Amino acid sequence: MKKKIKVAVLGSTGAVGQVFLWMLSSHPWFELAYITASATKAGRTYAQSVHWVLPFEMPEAIEQMTVKELDIDAMKLAGVRIVFSALPANVASEAEPQLRSAGFYVFSNAASMRYEEDVPILIPEANTGSLSLIMKQGFPRTGFVVTNANCATTGMATAMAPLRKFGIKAIHASTYQSVSGAGYPGLSSFDITDNTIPFINGEEEKVEKEIKKILSINPEVYVYCVRVPVMFGHLETVWIDFEQKPSIDDIIQAWEESTEAQGLPSTPVHSVVYKSDSTFPQHKYAFWGEPKGMVVYTGRLKEKNGAIGFTLLVNNIVKGAAGGSIQNAEAFAAQYGDLLF
Ligand SMILES: NC(=O)c1ccc[n+]([C@@H]2O[C@H](COP(=O)([O-])OP(=O)(O)OC[C@H]3O[C@@H](n4cnc5c(N)ncnc54)[C@H](OP(=O)(O)O)[C@@H]3O)[C@@H](O)[C@H]2O)c1
Numbered sequence: 001m002k003k004k005i006k007v008a009v010l011g012s013t014g015a016v017g018q019v020f021l022w023m024l025s026s027h028p029w030f031e032l033a034y035i036t037a038s039a040t041k042a043g044r045t046y047a048q049s050v051h052w053v054l055p056f057e058m059p060e061a062i063e064q065m066t067v068k069e070l071d072i073d074a075m076k077l078a079g080v081r082i083v084f085s086a087l088p089a090n091v092a093s094e095a096e097p098q099l100r101s102a103g104f105y106v107f108s109n110a111a112s113m114r115y116e117e118d119v120p121i122l123i124p125e126a127n128t129g130s131l132s133l134i135m136k137q138g139f140p141r142t143g144f145v146v147t148n149a150n151c152a153t154t155g156m157a158t159a160m161a162p163l164r165k166f167g168i169k170a171i172h173a174s175t176y177q178s179v180s181g182a183g184y185p186g187l188s189s190f191d192i193t194d195n196t197i198p199f200i201n202g203e204e205e206k207v208e209k210e211i212k213k214i215l216s217i218n219p220e221v222y223v224y225c226v227r228v229p230v231m232f233g234h235l236e237t238v239w240i241d242f243e244q245k246p247s248i249d250d251i252i253q254a255w256e257e258s259t260e261a262q263g264l265p266s267t268p269v270h271s272v273v274y275k276s277d278s279t280f281p282q283h284k285y286a287f288w289g290e291p292k293g294m295v296v297y298t299g300r301l302k303e304k305n306g307a308i309g310f311t312l313l314v315n316n317i318v319k320g321a322a323g324g325s326i327q328n329a330e331a332f333a334a335q336y337g338d339l340l341f
Contacts, residue, residue, distance in 0.1 A: 001029045002341050005333060006079040008034035008104075010070060010095065011086035013041065013050045015184045016109050019322035020084050021046070023291070025059040027326070028265050029333055033078045035065055042069045053184055055232070055287060070095060072102045081340055082329050085110060086322065088183075100143040105332065107146050107325040111206065114147045114213075121149050121214050123324065124261035124331045125271045126161035130214075131331060140339050146332065148324040149214060150206040151181055152225060152234050155314025157214045158296045159272050160240070162258040163251060167243025170220040171211065176228045176235040177203075178283060181316045187227070197227040233286030234316045237300075239309040248301045251308055255298065264334060266291050266327040274298045274310075281313035293318025294327070 004027075009020045012035040024032045036042075041049040047063040068074065075083070083099055085092055085108040092110030099106050113119045118137050120130035134144040149157060152175045160168060177200060179187055191197065203225040212218055219241075228235075246254075255272040262269075273295050275281070280299035289295030293315035302309040314320050333340070 001333060001337055004029060004031040005081050005340055006031050006033035007082040007084060007329070008036070008075055008080045009084045009086065010036045011088070012046065012067065013037040014086050015053060015180050015317050016086035016321040018050065018052060018054055019317045020086060020326070021062045022054060022059060023266070023323060023326055025061040029330060030082065030326070032062070032065070034075050034080050035067055036070050037067050039069055041067045043067070051184060053180070072099065075104070076102070081105060082107065084322070084325055084329070096145050100137065100145050103143045105143055105329070107148070107329045109148060109321050109325055111150065113145050114149075115209065119145050119147055121147050121210055122328045122331065123149060123154060123157050123161070123214055124264060124267065124327055125258065126157050126260070127214050127216070128261060128331055131335065140336070146328055148321065148328055149210045150203065151314065151316035151320030152177060152203060152236065153207045153210040153214070154320040154324055155234060155236055155296050155312050156207065156238060157211055158314070158319070159238070159255070159298055159310075159312050160211070160215060161260065162254040162272065163240065163242075163246070164215055164217065165254070166246045166250070168215070168217050168219045168240055169243055170241040171222070172239040173207070173223045174237050175223070175225045177225060178228065178230045178232050178234060178316060180232050181234065182227070192227060192229050195229060198224065200225045200227055230283040232315060232317065233283040234314050234320065235281065235283055236312050236314070237309070238312065239307050241307050245306050246308065248303055248308070251301060251310070261327070261331065264327055264330040266294055266323055266330055268295045270295070272296050272298055274301070281311060283313065285313060286315045287318070291323065294323050295319070
């Protein structure tokens, strides 16, 4: 980048918002210029407003930032071009179209606009080409909204993108999703302590719909989503029926050779990392990798009657949310950055 692009984070005090601020506090291309939370917190410092839940210290650079209300004129005055949204869907459904109309480039975690035809659900390792949909929204004349996937879908789509070439016919999956996926404060401790909950409202439908839109495929999808009492990361078990019959070695090779989205600051050297250790992966590795939390880990590959099974771990609040959004904005800046200066 010729110079850093000024960015805002909406919903900066939530679980996803905290990851945004942690990652953006030292980003090579983006500069944090404006942060918001709900109206009651406006005017306070970030350190006073947030209940910090990440498993490492809050970066000093963000402690004294002032939390503001969402104010389009003030954001323009602050020089903001890119807006990262970590708002609840019901708030985002009103705010994001307004921000787009005001000329901002919005990268959203909310589900409210994901299924609109001209709005991409972008995962740079899987469908960078879908970024061109921003033209249909009016860019460069106007702003746009780019979304990222539901966090459980992100893990699957990232792991499956290099396997698309074998022809994905059917997907059977179960997820074991951490409590941070429900935001902060999220679930009642009474409900989730020492317990698992075999239902996450709307989640299974999201996975079914989004995996098809992201990978441009139309397989049968069967999925159960379960909430489990761990803090971070979504573990998933997946069985895939392929048109071709790849061997386990073919699958490992496809993951190892995948080079999509290289060159973006938030893309790991290998976006999908397989280990043959029979106890791999586990939730406790959610912040492994470089950048932390951006690698999708896979393990336990099996072949049975022509189908391939494996486990995967995605960090739901990093790769599955804020980190994925930042990587999407990097993909945009890499392609269209010259239009911003
Ligand atoms: N958690 C995940 O793993 C995950 C993954 C993918 C996508 N998402 C999506 O990302 C978004 C954020 O999720 P989250 O888990 O971070 O939620 P969260 O922890 O509940 O945080 C919500 C954020 O929005 C702010 N907010 C709430 N109501 C508001 C209002 N009326 N006006 C302005 N700001 C408001 C909150 O501010 P206060 O602190 O002041 O209340 C907080 O900063 C959601 O749409 C979610 O579905 C989450």
